[in-house]
Amino acid sequence: MKLVADSHIPYLKGVFEPFFDVEYLPGHLISQEVVKDADVLIIRTRTTCNHGLLHGSRVKFIASATIGYDHIDTLYCESNGIKWVTAPGCNAAAVQQWVASALVRWISSKNLNPKTLTIGIVGIGNVGSKVVTLGNALGMNVICCDPPRAEKEKITTFVDFHELLKVSDIITFHVPLTRVGKYPTYHILSEKNLALCKPTAYLLNSSRGGVIDETALIHFLKQNPKADVAIDVWEYEPQLNMELAGLSLVATPHIAGYSLEGKVMATKMVVDAVSRYFNLGITPWWPMPNPLTEKQVIGSAENILDIIGKTYRIESDDVRSVTKGFEDYRNTYNYRRDFTG
Known part of the structure; x- marks a missing residue:
């Protein structure tokens, strides 16, 4: 079986190679030609899963490492026997x-x-x-x-x-x-x-x-x-x-959900979903080594506003000050730690 995955989903490489013929591509390059002989897609929002992409393919399972699903034509998938899942709450x-x-x-x-x-x-x-x-x-x-x-x-x-x-x-x-x-x-x-x-x-x-x-x-x-x-x-x-x-x-360039914790959880949720669907036996899965075992230290803080400011300064991600393009910035983003870390 063949699995096509977005190459910018972290911690994914090496996970499914024992079970599938795996091909990694940037999300916007996952095309009808690429997926025609694929059984599984692991995607983000940059890949629109609709008739134009899926018609004539043998795709039977789509896992999106995202909260939302407006990039998936759910009615088309359901009417064509394609199971789809997302990662609700991951980030x-x-x-x-x-x-x-x-x-x-x-x-x-x-x-x-x-x-x-x-x-x-x-x-x-x-x-x-x-x-x-x-x-x-x-x-x-x-x-x-x-x-x-x-x-x-x-x-x-x-x-x-x-x-x-x-x-x-x-x-x-x-x-x-x-x-x-x-x-x-x-x-x-x-x-x-x-x-x-x-x-x-x-x-x-x-x-x-x-x-x-x-x-x-x-x-x-x-x-x-x-x-x-x-x-x-x-x-x-x-x-x-x-x-x-x-x-x-x-x-900011669509990075609100881009924390280390969020990305690890998104990948975990899609890996677990694929594993359950195909009975691969790798659930529950975590990346090894698990980057979440190291906790962040913020030092002293006077109040909750000070704590928030010490964990993340939003101006560092302002689109008016970054030199990279939208896609490059998101694809090379240095994932911050969120409040759960």
Whole structure:
């Protein structure tokens, strides 16, 4: 059997060679020609798995080392007997850390007291739940919005999205990118919805680029010079909207989830999934040696804001100061340690 894997997924090389004929390629080079005789794909978001890639292939299993799955045509896979899995929650702590650092930068620049602020969190899944914990730790007033979860679990404490936009000083998005269904998230932050936000709002997006209408956001920022944004995901990746970046307090190249812990867990989850599906007997798997056994030491800290600042300085990843291109920067990123390490 043949397995095709993204060459930029860490710790993967050598794992499946005893079981498969393995081919490694950068994600954007995994093509229909490459996968036509493959049984397994191990990918990231740069490989779009749809009819164009999969038609005529013998692929039966796709494992994505990512939280999201908008790069996988799930309906096509399910109708063609292709099993697909992702790595939900693998880098939730890393994204929490990115949000924390973005908050510290904004709070420090404005000389604000976190205890006077309301943070609105849109999407209360693996990542959003950790951001709830962060907001509470900072003493903020935390409000949550997650219509699908509220409906499914009969949660009455979540608020309406429009109400959240109106009352929040900080609004952060942690949702999948969906275009259909009862609660689509594509351009959920539209021109109409931006008009509901405070003129001093701080908007953060580390979920998916298409969640925010970038053109509308640029207009909002120009009309409201006291507003700020922190952007990690871009609507037309790998192309970045440099006009939006220029108006942003924080602008990073889709690396919010790029911690050592997150990458190890993502690889572990896809390896375990492939092992279970094909009964390889290598579950539970960990890289050897396991890089997570060495813990980080941050020294002394006066308060939680100081601790956050010592673990990660978000300005070091600003797209306006890096010399590498979007893909090169992500593919050669020096994984930071997150709060779990």
